[in-house]
Amino acid sequence: MIIKNSNLNLEQIATSGQAFRWYKNGEGYVVVAGHKAVKMKEVNGGIDIDDEDDFWLDYLDITRDYQAIIDQYKLKDEFLEKATAYGDGIRILKQDPFEITVTFIISANNNITRITSAIKMISERYGDYLKTIDGVKYYDFPRPDQLKDVSIEEFRACGLGYRDKYLFQLIQDIMQNKIDLYAIKNLGDDELKKALLRLKGIGEKVCNCIILFGYQRYEGFPIDTWIKKVLVDVYGIKTNQEDFAKDYFKPYGGIAQQYLFYYGRSVKLT
């Protein structure tokens, strides 16, 4: 299917640090989501997805008017104006809560390259085979029950480092019904955060990523090392960054944060 949208850029989405299963394929990407692997590529005035499933419209959050959001933020200050212009094709993908939770537990004190490689290894070793595209095999992200017998050492072997035990514990908690990452979708914002913060390896920042990317709670404003640099260097905020961000960037703090993250990384603030 062809999707035309003025705020939809595959490369920007793929490199914006929210999804780790977008693999380069020629001029486009193979995207693994929704138990499928499909090709996406830019065509004039839109993107071409090699699949007809309406899942992708939802995944890409296609009904949301990102331009209207940009138009608001770009008036607030010069940096936001540049950031929204630079990343005007970014959208916040609606991703699977379990996959996002695992991904961002692994993301702690880590870099995007290593996160990507760990997620790839976990999928190839424990996920269902999906299909082969241009000679490359793609695997679904495993379900919790497919990980229930994986040892801490085996997670370590996927390149998780010391985070191996956090993922191991998450799987135990899920299998023992101490947490249901799908059922908690219905909780209010505060209750959802509390439920996630009880899990090992999830602190304030990782929690905000999970509620933003996995549960579409747009007030979540993850403050990582890059965003800290932006808040200090650009906005002069050294303390109580969370309070400032929550107020200044509302009501779509998470979306604003994504523009700041993408642009802030590109200009390499010192």
Added chain:
DNA sequence: GTCCAGGCTCTTT
């Protein structure tokens, strides 16, 4: 060799 990466847990003030 040191520093850093989408930080967290655990211990000590």
Added chain:
DNA sequence: AAAGAGCATGGA
């Protein structure tokens, strides 16, 4: 409540 040490791993 707040601050500090320790943590796996690979790339710059």
